Amino acid sequence: MSVVPVIEADVLRRQDPELAEILLGELARQSTTLQLIAAENFSSPAVLAALGSPLANKYAEGYPGARHHGGCEIVDVAERVAVERAKALFGAEHANVQAHSGSSAVLAAYAALLRPGDTVLALGLPYGGHLTHGSPANFSGRWFDFVGYGVDAETGTVDYAQVRSLARLHRPKAIVCGSIACPRHIDYALFREVADEVGAYLIADAAHPIGLVAGGAAPNPVPYADIVCATTHKVLRGPRGGMLLCGSELAERVDRAVFPFTQGGAQMHTIAAKAVAFGEAATPAFTAYAHQVVANARVLAAGLAGEGFVVTTGGTDTHLITVDPLPLGVDGRAARGQLAAAGLVLDCCPLPHGDSRGLRLGTAAVTTQGMGEGEMATIAALLAGVLRGRVDTRRARDEVRGLVGGFPPYPS
Numbered sequence: 427m428s429v430v431p432v433i434e435a436d437v438l439r440r441q442d443p444e445l446a447e448i449l450l451g452e453l454a455r456q457s458t459t460l461q462l463i464a465a466e467n468f469s470s471p472a473v474l475a476a477l478g479s480p481l482a483n484k485y486a487e488g489y490p491g492a493r494h495h496g497g498c499e500i501v502d503v504a505e506r507v508a509v510e511r512a513k514a515l516f517g518a519e520h521a522n523v524q525a526h527s528g529s530s531a532v533l534a535a536y537a538a539l540l541r542p543g544d545t546v547l548a549l550g551l552p553y554g555g556h557l558t559h560g561s562p563a564n565f566s567g568r569w570f571d572f573v574g575y576g577v578d579a580e581t582g583t584v585d586y587a588q589v590r591s592l593a594r595l596h597r598p599k600a601i602v603c604g605s606i607a608c609p610r611h612i613d614y615a616l617f618r619e620v621a622d623e624v625g626a627y628l629i630a631d632a633a634h635p636i637g638l639v640a641g642g643a644a645p646n647p648v649p650y651a652d653i654v655c656a657t658t659h660k661v662l663r664g665p666r667g668g669m670l671l672c673g674s675e676l677a678e679r680v681d682r683a684v685f686p687f688t689q690g691g692a693q694m695h696t697i698a699a700k701a702v703a704f705g706e707a708a709t710p711a712f713t714a715y716a717h718q719v720v721a722n723a724r725v726l727a728a729g730l731a732g733e734g735f736v737v738t739t740g741g742t743d744t745h746l747i748t749v750d751p752l753p754l755g756v757d758g759r760a761a762r763g764q765l766a767a768a769g770l771v772l773d774c775c776p777l778p779h780g781d782s783r784g785l786r787l788g789t790a791a792v793t794t795q796g797m798g799e800g801e802m803a804t805i806a807a808l809l810a811g812v813l814r815g816r817v818d819t820r821r822a823r824d825e826v827r828g829l830v831g832g833f834p835p836y837p838s
Contacts, residue, residue, distance in 0.1 A: 453836070456468070456835055457830065457834055457835055457836070458769065458826070458827050458830060458831075459769040459770070459771050459826060459830065460769060460770050460771060460792065460805065460826050460829070460830060461771055461791040461792065461835075462770060462771055462772040462787040462788060462789075462791070462792065462805075463771060463772055463773055463787070463788065463791070464634065464660075464745060464746045464747075464772075464773065464786055464787060464788025464790070465606075465633075465634070465657075465659070465660050465773075465788070466659070466660070466788075466790070466791055467637075467659060467660055467661060467662075467663045467790045467791050467794055468663065468791055468794045468795070468835045468836070469659070469663055469664060469665060469699070469703070470663065470702070470703075470706060471836070472702050472706070473663070473664055473665055473699045473702050473703055473706075474699075476665075476695060476698040476699035476701075476702050477665055477695050477696065477699045478695070479695050479698060481500075481501060481504065481694040481695040481697075481698050482693075482694070482695035484497070484498065484500075484501050484694045485691050486498050486501050486502075486505075486691055486692050486694050487685065487686075487690055487691045487692070488685065489505070489681060489685070490502035490503075490505050490506050501694040501697075501698075504694060504697060504698045504701060505523065505524075505692070505694070505697050507701045508521075508523045508697050508698070508700050508701035508704060509521045509522075509523055511701055511704035511705055511708065512669060512671065512700075512704050513671075514708070515640050515704050515707055515708055516636075516639065516640065516646065516648050516654075516671055517646065517648050517649070518648050518654070518671035518672065518673075519672070519673045519674040519677070520671070520672050520673065520674055520676070520677035520680065521669060521670070521671050522534070522669060522670040522672075522680050522681055522684050523658075523667075523669045523697050523700050523701075524684050524685060524689065524692045524693075524697065525655075525667065525668030525669055525670060525684055525689070526667060526668060526689060526693065526696075527657070527666070527667060527668045528556075528558075528631075528633040528655065528656065528657040528668045529556075529557070529558050529668070530668050530684075530688065530689065531655040531656065531657075531668035531669060531670050532556075532558040532566070532629075532631060532655045533558070533565060533566075533688050534655075534670060534680065534683040534684045534687070534688050534689075535629050535653045535655050535670060535680070535683070536566065536569075536570065536600075536629075537683035537687050537688055538653065538676065538679040538680045538682075538683035539599070539600055539627045539629070539652070539653070539676075539679075540570060540599055540600060542569045542570065543569075543570065543571060544570055544571065544598075544599040544600070545570070545571045545572075545573060545596050545597070545598040545599055546560065546566075546570045546571065546572050546573070546598050546599065546600050546601070546602060547572075547573050547574075547575060547589070547592055547593055547596065547598040547600070547601045547602065547626070548560055548572055548573075548574060548575070548601070548602035548603075549574065549575060549576075549577075549584070549602070549603070549604070549605050549608075550574025550575065550576055551574070551776070552576075552776050552778065553574075553575075553576045553577045553605075553607075553608075553776075553778045554577070554605035554606055554607030554608045554748075554775075554776075554778070555574065555605065555606070556604070556605075556606050556631060556633070558631070559572065559574075559602055559604075559631070560572025560574060573592055573596050573598065575588050575589045575592050576588060576778070577608070577778045577779075579778075579779050581739060581740075582608075582738045582739040582740075582778055583608070583610050583739055584603075584605075584608065584610075584612065584613070586613065586616055586620075589601075589616075589617070589620055590620050590623075593620050593621075593623070593624045593626065594623070594624060597624050597625070597626075598624065598626050599626060599627065600626055600627040600628070600629055601617060601620065601621050601626045601627070601628050601629070602629045602630075602631055603617045603628065603629075603630050603631070603647075603651075604630055604631030604632055604633065604634075604655075605631075605634070606633070606634060606775075606786075607738075607746070607748050607775050607776075607786055608739075608746075609723075609727075609738065609739055609741070609742035609743060609744055609746045609747055609748060610739050610742070610743050610744070611635075611644060611645055611743045611744070612630070612635075612645070612647070614630060614645060614647045614649075614650035614651065615650055617630075617650065617651075618650040618651070627652045627653070628650065628651045628652050629651060629652065629653050629654075629655065630647035630650070630651035630653070630654045630655070631655050631656075632647050632654050632655065632656045633655065633656050633657040633660065633668075634660060634661070634744065634745070634746060635661070635744055636654075636656035636657065636660070636661070636662055637660055637661025637662035637663065637707070637716065637719075637745075637790070638661055638716050638719065638720065638744060638745065640661075640662060640704075640707040640708075640712065640716065641661075641707065641712050641713045641714075641715060641716020641717065641719075642713055642716065642717075643713075643716040643717045643719065643720050644716075644720075644743070644744060648671055652672065652673070652676060653670055653671070653672045653676060653680060654670065654671040654672070655668065655669075655670055656668065656669055656670075656671070657669075658700045658703060660745075660790060661716065661719060661745050661790045662703055662707060663703055663706065663707070663712075663790075663794060664699060664700050664702070664703025664704070664707075665696050665699035665700060665703065666696075667693070667696050667697075667699075667700060669700070670684070715793060715794070718793050718798065719745045719789050719790055719793045720742075720743070720744060720745065721798075721799060722789040722792070722793050722797065722798065722799060722801075722802045723742045723744065723745050723746065723747055723788070723789040723802075724741060724742060725799040725802040725803060726747060726787075726789060726802040726803075726805060726806055727741050727742050727747045727749075728741070729802060729803050729805075729806025729807065730747070730749050730806045730809065730810070732806070733754075733806055733807065733809070733810035734753045734754055734810065735749040735750065735751055735753065735754065735785075735810070736749060736750040736752070736753060737749050738750070738777070738778070738784065745788045745789050745790045745793075746786065746787075746788050747786070747787050747788065747789075748775060748777070748784050748785065748786050748787075749784055749785050749787075750777055750782065750784045750785075751784065751785055751813055752782055754810065754813045754814055755813070755814070756813055757782040757783055758774035758775065758777075758782060758783035758784045758785050759774050759783050761774070761785055761813055762774045762785065764812055764813060765809065765812055765813070767819050768808075768812045768817075768819050768822035768823055768826065769822065769823045769826035769827070770805075770808065770809060770812065770822070770826065772785055772786065772787040773785070773786045773787070774786065789802070791835070792805070792833070794835070795830070795833035795834070795835050796833045797829075797833050801829065801833070804829065805829075808822060808825060808826070
């Protein structure tokens with residue numbers, strides 16, 4: 427275990443034994459099962475230290491130098507550091523690091539550029555669009571008129587011809603590019619071309635690939651998009667939170683859309699933790715990590731294909747893989763439950779142009795643990811073994827514990 431969870435647990439044991447057991451129970455779960463959820467990762471002890479710091483006590487509505495509360499001179503420095511590190515890391519003229527989540531960042535982007543009722547073109551939810559890309563259960567679907575584009579039936583990648591034709595037909599106020607399930611790189615230059623042709627803003631939702639962007643393992647949307655929305659966890663390995671990147675001409679609109687329009691006080695401990703993560707992501711070690719994440723994902727995708735899974739798009743360019751387990755005799759929802767019982771934690775997701783649900787998994791967390799291509803081959807065989815009934819639950823859990831035991835997320 428790392429120093430930080432141990433200290434927190436010692437304090438909690440004295441003050442609240444019930445919660446201490448919950449904290450240690452979650453640490454044990456993470457340390458004895460395989461974390462293959464594409465949206466998750468292990469933050470460093472330094473990030474966790476910032477999250478548990480006295481900055482959590484400070485109320486800081488507003489921005490550095492213009493707060494609504496006194497005593498912000500220290501947290502102002504922390505936020506300025508986070509902003510400058512984000513700008514340098516992604517080559518952006520402006521960064522807002524106050525967004526509480528990726529969804530909060532998208533909401534702020536819409537608030538900065540749109541008005542209720544405006545037409546927005548985005549990837550349809552059945553093809554990997556996020557809830558904030560027009561779900562009727564979400565603010566986006568209630569406040570804006572979303573038109574969904576899809577993916578090519580043969581390749582499974584974004585249907586760029588359809589994007590262009592729908593943009594010409596509907597003349598949207600904004601076009602959103604980004605996906606929670608597409609394992610291939612987005613062609614940001616083409617999206618920029620289409621947006622310019624119809625006079626639309628371009629919003630890149632880069633929640634998933636932004637960590638790979640930081641490590642030079644994925645294309646950077648910043649030069650092409652009017653606003654880039656992202657999370658600071660996932661591959662980036664920071665705290666759970668969001669951020670927005672944009673040019674200087676939209677800086678004031680973006681900042682006002684975050685505060686005071688959509689949020690109140692900034693979470694200064696989280697902002698400090700974001701600064702730590704940005705600093706870590708600017709190192710050669712992180713660059714090597716980001717490329718290893720992709721290498722691992724490609725080996726895992728190939729291994730799953732060899733075991734009989736149908737791999738969406740035939741592979742991956744990123745940390746993310748989506749597969750159809752139906753050839754193994756089980757659909758995604760049932761497969762997720764069977765695998766969870768065996769200690770293999772991942773998600774299910776809709777499959778484009780299919781009636782069943784598939785599986786979505788990623789390699790960010792296991793790569794943080796130090797696993798490489800050899801372990802990815804082992805994981806692929808284990809996933810197939812469980813679903814085919816070749817490996818029973820007890821044996822699978824033992825194998826998972828043995829594997830994770832060699833790569834603990836927080837070694838002592």
